[in-house]
Amino acid sequence: MIDLIFAIALAGSTNMVADDLDTAMPEDFSALEIAKFRKKITYGEQHERKAERLAKAAQCDLPVASHWVFAKIHAAILVSASGDILKIxxxxxxxxxxxxxxxxxxxxxxxxxxxxxxxxxxxxxxxTMNFRWPE
Structure with a gap:
């Protein structure tokens, strides 16, 4: 229940961009510069387990190789001039x-x-965030 409330709160805040900014995402995602974060964003085993549960519950069709399921999720991030994330x-x-x-x-x-x-x-x-788990 707490996860659901947290997800709803984050979902609302991550898609808000000031109205006065003309910040449409470019159509060619691959042409964007790769984000170089000031520190490494880590995610642990618990995040992969959560991703696995979500994907299985949704019956997502993901690539399988050597008995491992692989999920590669790409995202575009709009960063303000001061370094704040405006949109994902x-x-x-x-x-x-x-x-x-x-x-x-x-x-x-x-x-x-x-x-x-x-x-x-x-x-x-x-x-890009990469997840994997045993098939």
């Missing part, structure tokens, strides 16, 4: 539950360590 947009992976989990994880753990753009305007970056 997942790239369609076919598993919306893992996409939202990635957004929530980045919003929670990357907020204070996001890269500070070299320009004086908000900048889009790309990042």
């Amino acid at each position: 947009v997942p790239v369609d992976s076919g598993c919306p539950e893992l996409e939202q989990y990635t957004v929530n994880h980045l919003a929670r753990y990357a907020g204070n360590i996001a890269p500070i753009p070299s320009s004086r305007k908000p900048t889009w970056y790309r990042t």
